Amino acid sequence: MGVTSLALASPARAQAPNLPPNQEAAPPVVTMPSVRKNGGAAYPKQALDEGIDSLVEVALFLDIDVNGTVTKAVVEKPAGHGFDEAAVAAARALEFEPATRDGRPVAARIRFVYRFAPPPAALSGRVVTLAGDRPVAGASVVVRDAAGQERPATTAADGRWRLEGLPAGAYHVTIRATGMAPREADESVKPGEEATAIDRLAPEKAAEPAPAAAAPAEVVEEVEVRGEKPPREVTKFELDVGEISRIPGTNGDALRSLQNLPGVARAPGLAGILLVRGSAPQDTQIFVDGTPVPIVYHFGGLSSVVPTEMLSRIDFFPGNFSTQYGRAMGGIVDVGLADPKGDKLHVMAEADLIDTRAIVQGPLFDTGWTFALAGRRSWFDVWLGPVLQGLSAGTSVAPVYYDYQAIVERQFNTRESVRFAFFGSDDRVDILLKSPSASEPELSGFGDHTGFWRTQALYRNRISDRTELRVVGAFGEDYVNFNGGTLFSLNVTDWPISSRVEVAQKLDKRLTMNVGLDLLYEPYTVSVVAPPPPKPGQPPPGPFSAQPSRATNSSGAIFQPAMYTEWEATPWAGTRIIPGIRLDYTRDTGAWDLSPRIVVRQDIAHNPRTTLKAGIGLFTQPPQPQETNAVFGTPGLSSNRAYQYDVGVEHEFTSQIDASFEGFYKQLDNLVETGLGSTGSGLVYGAETLIRYKPDRHFFGWLAYTLSRSVRREAPGMPLELFEFDETHVLTVLGSYKLGHGWRLGGRYRLTSGYMTTPQTYGFYDENIGTYVPLQAYPPNGTRLPLFHSLDLRVDKSWKVKWGTLSVYLDVLNVYNSGNAAGTSYDYNYTHASQVNDLPILPSLGLKAEM
């Protein structure tokens, strides 16, 4: 901007100057107004939305008073697109040293020009290996604009690179790394935008060495939350997380997006559990950067224990996973905490009807360290309780949860880094009966307090081009405190200490070996206060606990070390064979479990790519601590076991559309059955498909469908029964469309089989205790509730403001308030039944600010 002319207001004169006759008046000394304060003017968003990205000048005439204040601003020639309004608003905020005439301030009119330069853009990305998504450090990134000017960058130890201050426009990106085929792509970026890409580098040639950083190799059933892994994945958004944070019905929670993937059944409304391919909830393990954690969702399942913005990746394996994971027969969820941003300080705050959260991250002064601090707390206990009381409900529920993450990280160089993290979660709910039943006066309600925390250290070192080391260790605490008034309480506390050491070693051009140790040591205490079960020789206790509650305490320690190795062989182009073996020891049972596994992938077509994949493996899962405990458990148990067989195909129809189809079969045995021992067995089989439209400028979406059957047998000779969590059909269709002008609209439709139930009918009257005993349908879980169907919608509106981005969203779960059956309640003699419904329509309005 600049001042180009000056017109002064002449001061009024009362009379002509009284000069001697032989003297002439000296010319006045005039000074121009000078800017004292200028807040600048931001490139208007209207212009950006309308596609204007060039330098624009707006000239104004400013009237400046004797105090230097702008009293009037008039545009000389309108430029439109919001520039005029922006210039006038900025001009009004200007402060000047006023013009002077002979040293005295005078009002003035000046011509003042604002030059609007489009905000710079940024390009960033992450370079990883095609196989295993291992970061490629030290890769050369060259960004060339349309004029041929080049800007270089080098990837850091985590594979990330960034170039900022770029003019908007089209760029050609070239990525090169030793031993890998170069990658080129074209990007275009608008003013103020940051375009981010994940580039996967393949080995240089078929005869060339295998990927430099071999890893726990790609497995058949690996599914990344962002969908299948294409050769290149591009996401373009205005400083937000992207598709997974905008899936309708998930309230922007990335980990809840897992529930929309094939192989994942719909969990009961409040359960907050993951049901993977017909497995029990406890058969799926959750990790944070390789450290096991007990839960993935807060109580109620409406929110996960790590906010989306703190995640860098979510790896979900529904089955046949790598030997680096064990002690599980179902699925694996391994999330990675994001490395703190090191460019500058970033702040994000978000609030909706359910919770509020904030994140601060950036460089830690000039120490070379970066940090991130995040926290979230629910607050629907504030409004839910009064709502229930207003409805004269018999209970008031006061759920509260919070989670927290603190990270400090140091990148020593492009190969070596260390990170310390402290994270945790806490859930508390108290169900207070307004009128405790006189049938059990000691049951005044229920209270549940569960939580965990971890302190974790993660060290990564790419020692050489052939050797990579990863070490993670953690200790913490898990706790469950549950009580039923003064009648019953359960308190479980454990202090897990876990560590994992992995070495990836490239032995040959076509052969990479991964070796690891996986240790878990977990002392625990258990305290149970409960009425003892009635002993034989007397009737059932009836409506009251017949004996005083007794406290039973126990303690112990779990020790479960394991070692594993996995070999990735690429004998010829398009073929990958990954055999592996894992050895687990469980001290509680004295069991040694050897688990061999093998995965094969074969590309049968290129451009578009078609890949066949198959896997076979043995997976073992030790009994749970309460099952082997000397006081509460059963002696003589062995590890649960599952043989898994998978076969599938992946196909890319276009660069935007791909699909996968997989069949799976699991044989289960040695399942621990309460009171019986390791006598259970079962079968799970089915097929699943994912058809996906990858994110482009406007739209992303997918269709996921799973058809499956899960059955169990308690003991040899007993009938085969449907598993309580069996869901034959699980269909999810979702999509999100960017309408422009900051608007986005998304929807999700789900159609699933109903839950299993055991109907009860009029039966008998137990005269000793005065209650009816129902006639239970046989076999148990032999009847299915009606189909579940639900539509969720989400609307987002965002604005770019001077300091960052402001977003508002409305996420409505169960838009048409479908009364889906979650269970059945009965009257006193089981002659009348009433459906218990799943979650009703649940809107959530949120506000998010990022800078």
Add this chain to the structure above:
Amino acid sequence: MRPWRSIRRLIVALCAWTLSSCAPSGFQDASLVTSVRILASSADEPYARPGDTVNLTVLADDGRATPDGGAPLAPMTVYWLPFVCENPPNDAYFACFRQIAGGGSSRGADGGGGAAADGGGGFAGGDGGSIMAGVDLTPFLPTGSTYRFTMPADAVASHPVATGVPVPYGLAILFNVACAGHIEIVPLDPANANPQQVPIACFDANHNQVGPDDWVFGFTRVYAYADVTNANPAVSSIDIQGQPFAITGASPAYATQTFNTPRCAGSCPKVAIGPVVPAASQEVQSQLGPGDQPKEEIWADFFATFGKFDDDARLLYDSTRGSLGGPSVTDNKFTAPTTPGDGAIWIVVHDNRGGASWVTVPVHVM
């Protein structure tokens, strides 16, 4: 720690059970008697010695209302299955059903009142006999509110020794049916593995099985101990609004006068009502063997032919505190109906060892 996910399922189930009270279910209270009901049964020896004769009494009521202009309802009859199911596997009542389907056993059945009361043969005329479906069993079944049987002499000796049981015992299960019709055998389906298959049912004159409002299939347990005894809890009086209401008789007992109460009109005052059970009724649970012997739990179930109780049951004594505090604490609250009329209230007092007694209170709503 993985047990969390199992514990979470338990917590979710308990929360769902509790939250189901968030909205009224609309179900009728168990305390309102509007159908054929068995409310309780009582043995003069809830714990009997082997070889003892035990007298059973049942409290049943036909709460059905004749439909306006409809045909008269078939009267309710209480039938007893004249056999003793001795020591069924796992002490499970339904393990006796195959005995019933097969004609029952004559062991210890003496019968009591009614035409077919003479024992010795059971309703099948002997061990191992069987009756065809469709046959009206009325001629073979004792009827009435009382029944007598002899605890088998080997009841304790023949009971399998259970792990953790401090004092050896035996178990006799007796079955009765309150039926507005007659009883027939329902053959068990051999292809149906459901152990709860009901072997008998109540049928009307046209051999159609009646619905839940017209019959109840009940059972009661009488334990056999060599040396452990159990007395039925005693009710000394009824407390109404803090005033004693005299009763006469014992197990069953009756109020000596009618309880008069205004109908619910506009404001509906609640009347405090409950049994007075002397502290001596709370015995020590000596069947638990030497050592830790808490006292009995004693509670009261409430029933009425009209009106509404705040609670279906109230705890009177618990095993740790003893008395919860007397009538002012333990009394239930009764709300009279909106229309005047005559009816009854029953208060059944149980202990947790199978003992029971009850009081009938005539009610006149003004």
